[in-house]
Amino acid sequence: MTVNDIISGESEYLEFKQEVPKKSEVYMKTVVAFANGSGGKIVFGVEDSTFKVVGINQEDAFSIMDGITSAICDSCTPMITPIVTLASVEEKVVIVVNIMPGSQRPYYLTAKGKENGTYIRVSGTTRPADSFVLRELEFEGVNRCFDQNYAAPEASVTEDEINSLCNKMYQYAVEHCRDGEAAERIHRLTRQNLLSWGFLVKRGDDYYPTNAFLLMTRNLLPQATIQCAVFKGRDREVFIDRREYDGDIITQLDAAYEYVLRNIHMSSEINGLYRTDIYELPTDCIREMICNAVVHRSYLHPSSIQVAVYDDRVEVTSPGMLFGSLRLKDIKEGISIPRNRALVYAFTYMNIMEHWGSGIPRIIRRCKELGLEEPELMEIAGSFRINLFRFSDKTRIGKSTDKVMMSTDKIRKSTDKVRKNTDKLNDNHKKIIQYAEEKGAITNKEVQNLLKVKDSRALKILKELVEAGVLKKEGKLKGSYYKLK
Template identity: 50%
Template sequence: MTIEEILLGETKDIEFKEDIPPKSERYMKTVVAFTNCSGGRIVFGIENNTWRITGFNKEEVFRKMDAITNAIFDSCEPKITPNVNIQEIEGKYIIIVDLVEGMQKPYYIKKQGMVAGAYIRVSGTTRSAEKYQIQEMILDSGNRSYDQGKVDRELSDTDIELLCERFYHHALELCQTEEARRNLKRIGKNQLISYKLVIEEGDKCYATHGYQLLDGKLDEYPDAVIQCAVFKGTVRDLFITRKEFRGCIDEEIESAYAFVLEHIDLGARIDGLARQDIYELPIRSIREMISNAVCHRSYLTPGKVQVALFDDRLEVTSPGMLDSDLTLEKIRQGRSKIRNKGIAELFSYMNMIEAWGSGIPRIYEDSEKYGLPEPELLDMGNDFRVNLFRKKTEVDHYGVVDPRFLADSSVKYMTDYAVKTATKTAAKIETNATDATNATKHIAKENKIRNTPSSDEFKILNAVRADGYATQKQLHEMTGISLGTIKRLLPKMQEKGLLIRIGNRRSGSWKINE
């Protein structure tokens, strides 16, 4: 170590000790904590807080080195072998103990036992590991995933087929192109077995934690819900509205996604002769943030996924500590570690998450294209948070987005080309009414093809035709379509021009745009 490094003081992975404490447990907690996390360094011979080098003389330093090495080897379970060195600074000797992340977690002080003697590092301090954190470490050491753990619930082939059919239709709804819809294949029991969401033993099949979460059987998982809220201002003092979504976790995501879309600004842009709706935030990023929070959260850690909308930002919080190998910078660059491997595989099939590791970089990319401030990643110890910042969108008195609003063809924003095309088309309309009429008919035909209702949307339209004042729950009861799907489809049907909302969300009604 250099003098400059010492003067920086203690950090998350460096701790100073003036001397070897009489009771080794006083520093053994830190030894165990570093080994249970991403490793660290303990330096003996430096006074804490003042960073004054006290050091040891040449006669005693080797004896102290041996004492430290033996204490660590004898006190910890599984065995920890540190790398211990000495260094001379200003004529004094310091002892440097380097500890690497262990492969057999949890490590603990043998005398205290696993439950009481396991420690972790959080924000530069050493803390006792909670029981759920010990469970996480056991799973991580065995390269196992919580969602792939077997539960005592036998499944019939019919149970599995019905769930797979729902997965297929959900995936179909999220396909971006007709080609993708045509190429989408149904999944079945064998696929769920390969994802380890179903465990096959002999001629019987059993559910896993992941299967139950996707099936909405949440009695054992009270925190497997998404809390959504809109706050007035920029702090959590006064909320305007809030909802909690509970059920199949993939449908929870769609409900939370629809909640956000309902409460952010919606403008439009002119593309040629057509007017297209455009939200103030990149909707792809909104879905990615919520999907990642549900997919990568710890289902052992107490806490619920939270989606909070403030005047200046959208905030999505996911329960669970970051993996010890991950830093915020690595995450931003696209590094990821899948916490729930089976759920991640299925979410990928259903088009709910992008390629692994690409989600966060894409959120940064979309924010830049939208002209938004750079997103913020926060490691909050037991939680991980992503902030997507809002920016007032300039629109004219018709609600049309200012053409200067930053654009990119890949996400269908306004481009210089679109502005020029719109200008040329407008000039042509003034001089040639026939061409304008033909162009309008062509656009109408294209929109009609693009906006043809799906089978579920037809059911909703028939229900609205019968009762325009029906609530989302009543539409669910009238059509047999799941409530999560109803909440997801209604905003889409408005975007496609199939439905019009008259009045507010509480007392308004639906009108079919015929």
């Protein structure tokens, strides 16, 4: 084994000690911090600044290992059981203490008590846990989430408020469903759904809102906002513009997303009757980044979400460290431990999120497809940050542009067919063609909603487009739909 073999992981999960200190508290804080986070290793016998292997006296190694194990078991509450092993590095013996992520959080030094003896790892260093971090660790220890927690004794909710939130989420889900047929299958929410998700709790015959319910409605948490800004250059020295969005978290998400779109470069392709806007960055990735911040942030943390636009990147900072035992490499592989389970249920239903853990891998894959630099993920000062890098020439190039041009070309060809085969190309035809291209298909019901017409009128317009050779009908009876030829 070499030093490189030992440090093959991220350094924040590893600490070197030249020797075993006489006072165990010197390294016991790190033991507690590892147990409260993603786990880690302490290696005795390696200088922490130079990585020089000095080794441990082999004759004393086993007694030292027993002493370390006893000290850890006796000093921490709840008890932490380490895995202590010997390793040979550069022909010298070192002691490796492996601390697994704990499930009975918070862990703390018994002598100092929970308030003063709880520690966490932040950017490779061990530090005392702030009060809001301690509270979150307590939620983790009993497998509870802040958003599903009963808001306050004086909080109340009316039947109208419950119905209003159910309707609001249903309408949002339908509007953001990409598949017309799937939109028809979206079920309407009931009070029972909100109970099962953790938006409501029942006490006797009465219902009370949880934090998730309040965040989605009358959000009054001062930290539950999104701060947006545009900076000149690549740092935060000079503001060009800034905004702060409050209110319910869905309104904030939409507002922050539109803010970024207004402040990045956009070009247009004009083909026939249609103009297609082409943004320099993939808009689905921008929305996913902000969505992840809203749904996975710590609402106990006193800071707001920050969305910053620089000359070279779009940066989204989400308050709160990675949740549970997650590591950066886990997120890239699609592993997810939801911090706010109620919000995850709601965002998935509303078609804001797809599947748990799929967001970051999809962003990375999308950027690779478009020739963008791989997004940067990092933990910084107790928060999670993702950077989406812009093209240096401020234009969108590569496969994305080709796909957009193919798309607009397909629409142009469709409109040409209408011109040749119908007496008059009207706005209704244009709307249906554009909708079918964007969504992949269109149903009779969607035409009714799109054009605000009755069933018979919708069928007549669809028949015109079928006869013109623009659309083709698929399926039978109620399951039928129309696609561009």
